[in-house]
Amino acid sequence: MNTKIEKYYSLLKEQKxxxxxxxxxxxxxxxxxxxxxxxxxxxxxxxLNTLLHSKRTSTEFxxxxxxxxxxxDNLDPIDKRSVENTKRDIDKVKKxxxxxxxxxxxxxxxxQSAWRxxxxxNDFSLFKPHLQTIIDLTKQxxxxxxxxxxxxxxxxxxxxxxxxxEEVSNIFTxxxxxxxxxLANVKQDEDHPNIFKNIDFNADKAEHVVRELVSKIGFDFxxxxxxxxxxxxxxxxxxxxxxxNQSYYHKDLAQTLTGAxxxxxxxxxxxxxxxxxxxxxxxxxxxxxxxxxxxxLLENMIGRSKAFWDYFKPLIHTYFPKAKDISTExxxxxxxxxxxxxxxxxADEVTYNLHIILRFEIEQEMLKPDFNIDDLPEIWxxxxxxxxxxxxxxxxxGCLQDVHWSLGAIGYFPTYSLGNLIxxxxxxxxxxxxxxxxxxxxxxxxSFYFNWFKENIWxxxxxxxxxxxxxxxxxxxxxxxxxxAYLKDKYLQNYTK
Amino acid sequence: MNTKIEKYYSLLKEQKxxxxxxxxxxxxxxxxxxxxxxxxxxxxxxxLNTLLHSKRTSTEFxxxxxxxxxxxDNLDPIDKRSVENTKRDIDKVKKxxxxxxxxxxxxxxxxQSAWRxxxxxNDFSLFKPHLQTIIDLTKQxxxxxxxxxxxxxxxxxxxxxxxxxEEVSNIFTxxxxxxxxxLANVKQDEDHPNIFKNIDFNADKAEHVVRELVSKIGFDFxxxxxxxxxxxxxxxxxxxxxxxNQSYYHKDLAQTLTGAxxxxxxxxxxxxxxxxxxxxxxxxxxxxxxxxxxxxLLENMIGRSKAFWDYFKPLIHTYFPKAKDISTExxxxxxxxxxxxxxxxxADEVTYNLHIILRFEIEQEMLKPDFNIDDLPEIWxxxxxxxxxxxxxxxxxGCLQDVHWSLGAIGYFPTYSLGNLIxxxxxxxxxxxxxxxxxxxxxxxxSFYFNWFKENIWxxxxxxxxxxxxxxxxxxxxxxxxxxAYLKDKYLQNYTK
Numbered sequence: 001m002n003t004k005i006e007k008y009y010s011l012l013k014e015q016k017x018x019x020x021x022x023x024x025x026x027x028x029x030x031x032x033x034x035x036x037x038x039x040x041x042x043x044x045x046x047x048l049n050t051l052l053h054s055k056r057t058s059t060e061f062x063x064x065x066x067x068x069x070x071x072x073d074n075l076d077p078i079d080k081r082s083v084e085n086t087k088r089d090i091d092k093v094k095k096x097x098x099x100x101x102x103x104x105x106x107x108x109x110x111x112q113s114a115w116r117x118x119x120x121x122n123d124f125s126l127f128k129p130h131l132q133t134i135i136d137l138t139k140q141x142x143x144x145x146x147x148x149x150x151x152x153x154x155x156x157x158x159x160x161x162x163x164x165x166e167e168v169s170n171i172f173t174x175x176x177x178x179x180x181x182x183l184a185n186v187k188q189d190e191d192h193p194n195i196f197k198n199i200d201f202n203a204d205k206a207e208h209v210v211r212e213l214v215s216k217i218g219f220d221f222x223x224x225x226x227x228x229x230x231x232x233x234x235x236x237x238x239x240x241x242x243x244x245n246q247s248y249y250h251k252d253l254a255q256t257l258t259g260a261x262x263x264x265x266x267x268x269x270x271x272x273x274x275x276x277x278x279x280x281x282x283x284x285x286x287x288x289x290x291x292x293x294x295x296x297l298l299e300n301m302i303g304r305s306k307a308f309w310d311y312f313k314p315l316i317h318t319y320f321p322k323a324k325d326i327s328t329e330x331x332x333x334x335x336x337x338x339x340x341x342x343x344x345x346x347a348d349e350v351t352y353n354l355h356i357i358l359r360f361e362i363e364q365e366m367l368k369p370d371f372n373i374d375d376l377p378e379i380w381x382x383x384x385x386x387x388x389x390x391x392x393x394x395x396x397x398g399c400l401q402d403v404h405w406s407l408g409a410i411g412y413f414p415t416y417s418l419g420n421l422i423x424x425x426x427x428x429x430x431x432x433x434x435x436x437x438x439x440x441x442x443x444x445x446x447s448f449y450f451n452w453f454k455e456n457i458w459x460x461x462x463x464x465x466x467x468x469x470x471x472x473x474x475x476x477x478x479x480x481x482x483x484x485a486y487l488k489d490k491y492l493q494n495y496t497k
Numbered sequence: 498m499n500t501k502i503e504k505y506y507s508l509l510k511e512q513k514x515x516x517x518x519x520x521x522x523x524x525x526x527x528x529x530x531x532x533x534x535x536x537x538x539x540x541x542x543x544x545l546n547t548l549l550h551s552k553r554t555s556t557e558f559x560x561x562x563x564x565x566x567x568x569x570d571n572l573d574p575i576d577k578r579s580v581e582n583t584k585r586d587i588d589k590v591k592k593x594x595x596x597x598x599x600x601x602x603x604x605x606x607x608x609q610s611a612w613r614x615x616x617x618x619n620d621f622s623l624f625k626p627h628l629q630t631i632i633d634l635t636k637q638x639x640x641x642x643x644x645x646x647x648x649x650x651x652x653x654x655x656x657x658x659x660x661x662x663e664e665v666s667n668i669f670t671x672x673x674x675x676x677x678x679x680l681a682n683v684k685q686d687e688d689h690p691n692i693f694k695n696i697d698f699n700a701d702k703a704e705h706v707v708r709e710l711v712s713k714i715g716f717d718f719x720x721x722x723x724x725x726x727x728x729x730x731x732x733x734x735x736x737x738x739x740x741x742n743q744s745y746y747h748k749d750l751a752q753t754l755t756g757a758x759x760x761x762x763x764x765x766x767x768x769x770x771x772x773x774x775x776x777x778x779x780x781x782x783x784x785x786x787x788x789x790x791x792x793x794l795l796e797n798m799i800g801r802s803k804a805f806w807d808y809f810k811p812l813i814h815t816y817f818p819k820a821k822d823i824s825t826e827x828x829x830x831x832x833x834x835x836x837x838x839x840x841x842x843x844a845d846e847v848t849y850n851l852h853i854i855l856r857f858e859i860e861q862e863m864l865k866p867d868f869n870i871d872d873l874p875e876i877w878x879x880x881x882x883x884x885x886x887x888x889x890x891x892x893x894x895g896c897l898q899d900v901h902w903s904l905g906a907i908g909y910f911p912t913y914s915l916g917n918l919i920x921x922x923x924x925x926x927x928x929x930x931x932x933x934x935x936x937x938x939x940x941x942x943x944s945f946y947f948n949w950f951k952e953n954i955w956x957x958x959x960x961x962x963x964x965x966x967x968x969x970x971x972x973x974x975x976x977x978x979x980x981x982a983y984l985k986d987k988y989l990q991n992y993t994k
Contacts, residue, residue, distance in 0.1 A: 017544045020537070021518055024525060036720040037737040040517070047514045204701040223533040240534040 005079050009279050011061050012086070015052060016238070022048040023237045031227040031245060053101070057093055058452045065090055081463055082280035088161075089281075095144050104137050108408045115406035122396045124377055131405055134374050135366055138410050151367045155411030159288045160418065161465055165364070168414050171421065175480045180387065181353050182409055182484070186350055186491045189337040193332045198322060203228070203248035205319040210246055210260040212315055216296075218450045219244070219264055220271055233265035234258040234295075238277045242270045252322070254334050261303035265295030268450070272458035287466040288412070291301040292419020293426060294457065300349055300420075301427045301486070302449065304335045307442035339489060340388035342397040350491055353483075354387040356417040359402075363410050424472060424483025426457075429474050501565055504575050506776050508558050509583070512549060513735070513872045518543040520734045528724040528742060539606075550598070556592055562587055578960055585658075586778075592641050601634050605905045612903035619893045621874055628902055629870050632850035632863055635907050648864045652908030656785045657915065658962055662861070665911050668918065669854045672977045676851050677884065677983070683847055683988045686834040690828045693750040693821060700725070700745035702816040707743055707757040710813055714795075715947045716741070716761055717768055731758040731763035731792075736775045739767045745947060750817070751831050758800035762792030765947070768957035784963040785909070788918020790923060791954065797846055797917075798924045798983070799946065803940035837885035839894040847988055850980075851884040853914040856899075860907050919967060921980025923954070926971050 025045050033041060055061065070085040072080045111130035118127035142154035156163045211226055234244050244263040248256055269285045277283040285291040302308055309331045316323050338348045344355040362379060365371055376432035380399040381391045392398035404412055430452055431437055440448050454472045470478055522542050530538060552558065569577045600971035602879040608627035639651035653660045662722045694891040708723055724742035731741050745753055766782045774780045782788040799805055813820050835845045841852040859876060862868055877896040878888045887893035901909055927949055929936055937945050953970045967975055 014544070015541075017537075017541045020542050021522060021545065024521060025518060028521060028525065032722050032724075034718060034720050034722050034738055037735055038735055039737040040514075043510075044514045044518050047511070048518065221531060223531050225529050225531050227529075238534055238536055238537040240533055 004064060005075065005083075008068060008083065008086075009065055011055070011064070011283060013279065016056050018048055018052045018055065018232065019484070020241075023235060027227065027237065027243060027245070030229040030231075030233070043254070053093075058089070062094060062274045064088055071143040078276060078280060078282070078463065082282050085281045085462060092145055092158075096141070100140070100144065104141065104408065107133050107137055108406065111406040111408075112403070115400070115403065119396045119400045122394050122400075124332065124395050124400060127400060127406070128373055131376075134405060134408055135371075135373070135410070138408060139367060145285040152364055152411060156414065159412050159415050160408075161287060162467065163289075163414075163418075168360065168418075170479065171480050172360060172414075175353060175417075175421075175484070176357050176387070178484045179350065179487075182487060182491065183338070183340070183350055183354075183388075186338045187249040187337050189333075190339060190478070192334065192337040192339070193330075194252070194254075195326050195334045196320075196323065199253065200322055201251040201253055201320075205253075206248050206253060206256050207246070209253075209319050210256065211313055213257070213312060214244065214260060214264045214267075216444065217261075217264060217268075217446045219267055224271055226266060232263050234263045234270070235285060236270045239270075239273065239275075239283055242267050248373055253316070253323075254331075258299055258303060258335060262299040265298035266291055268298070268453070269294045269458050272454045274459045277461040277463065282462040284462055286460070286462040286469060288415035289418035290457070290466050292416055292471065293422035294453065295414045296310050296419050297423035297427055301423065302441065303439070304332070304349070305441065306332050307438040310442040336490070340390050342384070342390065342392045343401055350487055351388060352386045353417045353420055356413050358383045358387055359413040360417075362399075363413065418478070421478055421480050421483050424486045425474050425476070425479060427472065427486060501561060502572065502580075502733075505561055505565060505580065505583075506559065508552070509778060510776065512552050515545055515549045515552065517734045517738075519549065520732055524724065524732050524734065524742070526742060527726040527728075527730070537858065550590075553587070559587055559591060570926035575773060575777060575779070575960065580781050582778045582959060587641055589655075593638070597637070597641065601638065601905065604630050604634055605903065608903040609900070610903075611685070612897070612900065616893045616897045619891050619897075621892050621897060624897060625870055628873075631902060631905055632868075632870070632907070635905060636864060649861055649908060653911065654908075656909050656912050658784060658910075659964065660786075660915075665857060665915075665972055668977050669857060669911075669914070672850060672914075672918075672981070673884070675977070675981045676847065676984075679984060679988065680835070680837070680847055680851075680885075683835045685836050686830075687836060689831065689834040689836070690827075691749070691751075692823050692831045693817075693820065696750065696817040697819055698748040698750060700748075703745050703750060703753050704743070706750075706812055706816050707753065710754070710809060711741065711757060711764075713762045713941065714758075714761060714765075714943045721764060721768055729760050731760045731767070733767045733781060736767075736770065736772070736780055739764050743992050750813070750820075751828075755796055755832060758797040759792045762795035763788055765795070765950070766791045766955050769951045769979065770958040771956045774958040774960065775807060779959040781959055783957070783959040783966060785912035786915030786919055787954070787963050787966065789913055790919035791950065793916050794924055798920065799938065801829070801846070802935070803829050804935040807939040808941045833987070837887050839881070839887065839889045840898055847984055848885060850914045850917055853910050855880045855884055856910040857914075859896075861912065863907070915975070918975060918977050918980050921983050922967065922971050922973070922976060924983060925979040940967065 022045055025041060025048065027040050029038075029045075029289050037186065065083060065086050068075070068083045072083055075083065107130070111127070111134050114130040115127050118124060138155065142149075142151040147156050150165060152165045156165065156168065182218045207226070207228065214226070223240040224242040224244070227243050228248060230246040230247055230249060232245055232247050234242070244260070244267040246256060250256075255402055266285075266466065269291060273283050273285075285294070306328055309328045312327055313323075313326075313331065336348070338350045340351050341347055344352070344359075347355050358380070361383065362376070365379060366376075376399050377395055384398070385391050402413075404410075430449075434440070434448050434452065437448065440446075457469070460469065464472065469475070470476075521540055522538060522545065526535075526538050526542075562580060562583050565572070565580045569580055572580065604627070608624070608631050611627040612624050615621060635652065636648055639646075639648040642651050647662060650660045653662065653665065674924065704723070704725065711723070720737040721739040721741070724740050725745060726742040727744055727746060729742055729744050731739070733739050741757070741764040743753060743757045743760065747753075763782070766788060770780050770782075782791070803825055806825045810820075810823075810825055810828065833845070834848045837848050838844055841849070841856075844852050855877070858880065859873070862876060863873075873896050874892055881895070882888050899910075901907075926944075931937070931949065933943050934945065937943075954966070957966065961969065964975070967973075
């Protein structure tokens with residue numbers, strides 16, 4: 001048994017070496033690579049991903065994992081969970097023929113480039129046939145993985161283990177009503193000022209602010225790095241190489257800092273997984289929802305609070321002396337004004353989840369047999385009118401705004417709202433156990449935050465299933481009431497906390 | 498034949514994809530990677546290099562290349578030269594057992610880390626046994642590659658095709674005398690000022706200066722990038738991804754700029770190889786000597802001239818206003834003062850080649866059967882006294898200063914001086930054909946330089962052998978008189994041109 005588990009870990013190590021190399025090629029493409037290298041890089045990534053797929057689906061590896069998973073009761077708990085976790089993935093992968101994988105992969109690649117052109121040209125017809133192909137292949141995919149489960153359940157399970165459409169509906173339906181009512185009662189702000197517009201924005205200086213800020217909160221630069229990219233993201237290239245990547249091109253300090261704090265939340269999670277999981281398949285955040293809860297909680301609950309900016313305002317002044325006249329209250333207003341808008345990623349905390357629920361409802365429509373893709377723009381606009389009272393003036397600000405469908409990621413969007421809900425529920429427990437959190441933050445003490453989340457969430461990696469972890473930490477199943485209570489408390493009082 | 502040559506290029510493409518990935522992992526290690534990731538990254542690089550070796554020495558590839566190389570007269574000239582070039586490399590590689598390759602590779606890895614500690618601790622005994630191992634394995638290597646050639650000839654050939662010890666001696670022996678005489682007649686400067694010491698050095702700003710400077714001379718950022726590293730180097734990750742990497746940590750603007758101009762010379766060479774060579778094995782500079790000639794020529798002949806700084810001085814002022822009072826003459830003095838010193842990489846143009854000749858003589862000693870490694874420090878110091886009239890105060894500034902031997906690169910040093918000599922010879926032809934070069938440079942017109950070197954050197958990649966290329970462009974075999982004449986002209990007049 002010992003030799004087999006060692007062999008399993010050594011094959012896993014090989015896969016990690018390849019995956020991390022492919023990950024670096026992708027990271028570098030966003031952060032450093034010159035534009036003319038696009039094709040060569042695509043060939044490199046494809047070559048390594050094919051190599052990885054061949055290792056993962058090799059007879060040797062599959063037989064070993066199946067053998068081990070038949071005897072998991074002889075394994076220690078970590079080995080057992082790792083084997084089960086790998087088995088779960090392999091059981092899916094082996095149902096897909098090489099031919100299907102390549103067809104789907106090419107369709108996504110073509111769809112992504114078509115989507116980019118359609119969005120730039122504001123022309124749905126350029127993307128429509130490709131989206132139809134993606135939908136068709138997604139249905140085939142779900143059929144191959146599990147013909148006995150509803151399509152959308154199969155898709156959700158890829159992003160959030162065991163999650164069902166029914167569960168999401170049971171959470172989203174009351175949440176939608178709550179949020180629409182809340183929005184009607186919150187003071188909106190059509191003409192909010194951009195308070196940082198006259199500070200002589202400079203990317204080098206903004207990056208120094210980001211570096212000092214994330215370092216102060218707990219990011220470890222001996223096992224992490226800061227990248228400069230077009231669209232912010234976090235990527236884990238190995239347990240000792242976690243990269244948070246920020247954009248500076250829009251020249252908006254508020255957007256740069258909230259974006260950086262968001263990615264920091266992901267980065268802290270990945271950087272604080274217990275070393276005992278490093279050789280296993282458990283050395284990553286447990287699910288997209290839990291991951292997003294860590295970024296959202298840090299970005300919104302902490303990063304959009306007065307205490308936070310009371311402490312960090314002087315850091316901004318160091319690099320941008322012209323920001324000296326801006327008060328903490330003005331910063332908080334900039335970061336928390338509420339206003340229905342077209343673009344999901346620019347949405348405030350109150351309206352954000354309505355953008356997600358809209359996509360959740362539309363995705364279910366899309367998978368129905370009688371769905372007509374020509375109706376998509378109208379369905380989108382009708383729901384925007386229903387939920388937010390506004391209609392996009394052009395389709396690039398409507399159903400063409402997100403990249404996800406072109407990537408074949410149908411069933412992904414709900415995890416963003418799950419992240420917010422989990423953040424709300426964790427924040428409720430955390431603040432009860434740390435009643436002095438505001439004064440700690442305003443004095444620059446983040447150890448109480450860091451230690452609590454490391455202890456309760458981060459260190460565990462994927463050892464516990466997401467649902468079990470949430471129940472273990474909060475004592476309850478996921479419930480939207482905590483996020484709603486938090487939003488009401490924050491936004492019904494014209495927030496200045 | 499057509500199918501075979503296509504198969505050859507497709508296997509070569511696979512090797513390029515792997516090699517470029519391994520190259521990125523190495524680049525990133527110097528430029529971005531956090532320190533705790535060292536072991537994981539070493540495993541990744543080793544994994545990909547082993548994969549590359551297995552592809553390169555596969556029966557399929559070797560048989561194909563041998564088959565093609567038996568019928569080269571049926572191939573077009575580019576295919577022919579590529580096949581021959583690959584065959585030459587394979588003929589070496591296949592003489593080495595996997596066991597020998599791994600033993601040597603591990604010995605180098607251990608020696609490198611021992612060298613680092615020895616240099617830091619100023620303690621030769623820490624490196625001595627490892628250097629002895631490297632010497633022993635290097636002799637074995639040469640014996641395996643070609644037992645009928647002198648050891649040092651075998652080693653030289655790895656870095657400069659067909660070069661022999663005798664040829665190098667015939668060039669270096671008179672050069673040594675010329676340089677020692679020249680040094681005795683040049684005005685030396687013991688207490689040169691660091692003219693940039695009060696400009697408030699800032700790495701971000703220095704990087705902006707570097708970016709604008711290299712761009713102006715012709716570096717193409719659509720197929721290249723600028724990295725920030727500890728020790729400057731150039732690396733080619735693909736024909737469309739050439740990276741020049743600069744160091745800013747020493748906070749010395751003169752060193753930053755001359756270093757950047759040097760790496761730019763390498764980068765321009767790699768970036769301007771004709772596209773027709775991209776799929777072949779010829780898409781790189783032809784030899785280390787010719788490569789170094791391009792960096793040295795740009796760094797020294799152009800980058801240490803008054804015309805150059807007349808043009809670029811205002812760029813420095815833009816980012817460092819406190820440099821406004823510094824005259825071009827002061828900059829030129831900073832970049833061209835002559836003074837014997839201990840460290841090769843800090844040496845001026847007059848003394849630099851004496852550092853190389855010293856190493857060339859010592860390396861030949863090292864390979865003799867009766868060489869006693871305990872004598873190395875004394876041999877080093879005696880030659881320093883002979884050549885430069887100074888003796889290193891400590892061994893870290895003596896025979897422990899360079900990384901090369903720990904990397905197993907015995908026979909590499911001569912290519913640095915060959916680079917200077919080739920630069921001298923090319924410069925002689927170039928300036929005769931472009932008599933207005935100084936006024937062109939001082940008006941910021943680099944097209945005459947760019948076009949001449951692209952036409953005569955860069956575009957050809959490795960299509961011509963180094964010796965043939967030099968003869969073709971200059972009409973002569975390599976001759977040290979041109980470098981000597983250039984140095985006399987520049988340094989015997991207390992340079993202010």
